Amino acid sequence: MDLDAYLDAHRAEWNRLDDLVRTRNLTGAESDELLDLYQRAATHLSVIRSTSPDAQTVEYLSTLVARARFRATGSRPLSWAVVATYLTRTLPAGLYRLRWWWVPILIGSVVAMTVVVVWSLNHPNTMTWLNNRYGQKYVDSSFADYYSSHQAQYFAFNVWTNNFRLALLAIAFGVFFFPVVWVLYENVLSVAQIAALMIGNGKADVFFGLILPHGMLELTCLFVASGMGLKLFWTWVAPGHRSRGRALAEEGRTVISVGIGLVGLLLICGVIEAFVTPSPLPTFARVGIGLAAWLGFLAYVFVLGRKAFLDGATGDLEDQSDRGTEAPVAA
Template identity: 45%
Template structure:
């Protein structure tokens, strides 16, 4: 192909296209002309690339085609509407749809934790398997309370947030394998049961509840949500349901899990602030606990009440039908 002749023949169209892309407003006939010239320039770029890939010409035509496409499609401006929709509809709807998973996990965990605290409190030798007598005495006399004021509040909040977010992320990510979720929950159950049992058995149960309740309700609920949603993801490839493959079911549940993960990151940030600023504060114990319970109830109302309306209003937060895979009958 004679590149010079090809360029000379079409240079006028390219110049006209460039002039149209620079205009702020176009008449209807100019808009039609812009679309036509854009289509031709895209064809010209394809021809040049395949037959005579001159780098300078390819770069110039690519820039022209991209500029014309941007003029035709327009630039998307930032809008708060999708952000508002996420927090008012998408996130609460997903929390509501997964409610039975994380509520079940939470109830079973708390029943097991309560039973373990009572058992360890009544059998001190069990705690001795995990801690020495000196460690138990230090825990009751100073370590449990001083833990919440050992660091500066802002540093402690960041540390707690990242630790809890990492634990919740592990529950979500490992849910596809199911077993690791139970391993993580058992680890936390042992930690809570042993420490709580030592505190209660030593007569410091009120201190244990006073320093755990202000942040613990919300913090543990977030962990339960992460574990429940993770197990829901894992169950998708075991029982995908009718009219979809295991890959489709797993993809749908994983996308749902990523939405919940974003919301949990924010909820755990609030929990971290409560643990760093409210739990060790000089406020009366009843006030601290009341604030923590109110925040927790607010989260439950957001997930269950607002989530109920969001679920029935939106239906599903998964990909639109035209963007997803076609459903096929499966056995």
Template identity: 50%
Template sequence: MDLDAYIDAHSEQWRELEQLVKRSRLSPDEVDRLVDLYERVGTHLSVIRSGSPDPQLVMGLSNLLARARRRAGAGRAFVWGDLLRFFTRSFPASLYLMRRWWILTGLAWIGLAFVLGGYLVAHPELMVRLGTPAELQRLVDHDFEDYYSSDPARSFALRLVLNNAWVAAQCIAYGVLGFPTLSVLLSNCYNVAFTGAVMVNHQRAGLFFGLILPHGLLELTGIFVAGGVGLRLFWSWVAPGARTRMSSMAHVGRQSLGVVLGLVVLFAVSAVLEAFITPSPLPSFARVAIGAVVWLAFLYYALVVGRAAAATGATGDLDAEDRGEELISVD
């Protein structure tokens, strides 16, 4: 084997691996490249050893491979560190910077739900058009309460997470067009208002709020966040501000993707509440109190932790932060 020719053919990859090993921080793509080069250089070392071994070259490549193996492990640690950074900086910063959108969305949703519910309570004849008296009575007597214990708690919780995450993803994805997001929110609002009106008309308001509030405070807030973010995405191209329309949409779109991932965790917590706390034999005030504490903890996370994260320059746009761009607030 012509050792000099072999070195010339592959030395560029060795130098690239050396550069990656020396870097203090690697992106996920760079970690993948480091692992790929590690495997290639390992093959090169085997060929050199079996052909015309050069002790100095063999020792140098062996040392490089040992360092690359340790660096690959550090790269995997970076992924976990990045996940920690997401939940301590990026996600809460996104929630804080978009707070006006999801808070106003929530207030409008709640106001409309009470208006619709109040109207149905004042006009019970309208309910007959939406269900037979027997169906409405069955909803009051059994269906509404039994829903929360209809399946084993674990499978019920998993189904709730998937369903809520899907609704949130729709709210955000449809945000490009704006009106479909409003449609999802209105449909959800009507369903809650209708069920509440039926329960109130049958003197079961205590049961309704006792069952919906323990998990609903957090769950509905998650829906409000998704709806607000979706509407913010729509507004990003309607009124892009200092950015171009494409840049504004790309920036808010990357923030929105992060919010979807964060909301999965929020919905997992609300699903645990709905599957284990809502149908529990605890008195209503205790169940509602547990839900309220968890909800207030989320508000603290979004508004206090989020404010602190935003003050350090975090926006939830990881791509822009990693490139060191000048970031523009979406307040």
């Protein structure tokens, strides 16, 4: 096919379609014309892709067709089927696909916390500094009182909003790398210092009894968010055969999808921290609830997520047409 001749023959139709897409209020006749031109442009795109896949032309038509499709059909209404697909395929598959980014962060952070705690306990000057910084009142009562000093529902809301703010900060600024490292550093060091302080003062049972019920899942969510942020950074650094814009768009859709799921998971953490952590239940029961929530998350990722991933889900939009049409690339 003579691509230049084909472009000259249909360019006027594409320009007209572009004008209609940009028009705010369409008449009935213009709406019919838009739909007709959209269908023609989709056919033209298919012909060009199969015969003379010029990258620039395909990219232009893909964008035009996607915009026209949205204008012609409108947004897809939310249904329980969409929600079910998201919860059973999109979210767990996205978490599973990104596991090599957040699992090493989880393991590395736990190791780092352990090293800081052991080092602090074996250095009297560090323990003296921690005791002076926090004070004996914090060890004796303030640490435990923090979890029951406010009404549970308000405390849960405040914890939830603070945690997903940190998570979204790690994701949103992940492309710049250093904000993610800073969020991780601040949280790992803070938990490790308080652990060393409490353990060094003979309050290990209080510390673990109050941290573990919500902390296992809560910190895991932070590590997931940090892993997604670093994934965005690496996508920007090494996009592969894709343009940086296209690579960030593709990974960004998955990150947004998983990020929405993290908001829900952190809500669960907030509820546990407000209602379970300070409850009069025995320590083993409170820790057991937290452990069950954490193991449930891991099963969600590595059982349901793995199954969905092997079935073709990636965490990106399920409908290929919603992603737009990709330009051809060299092998």
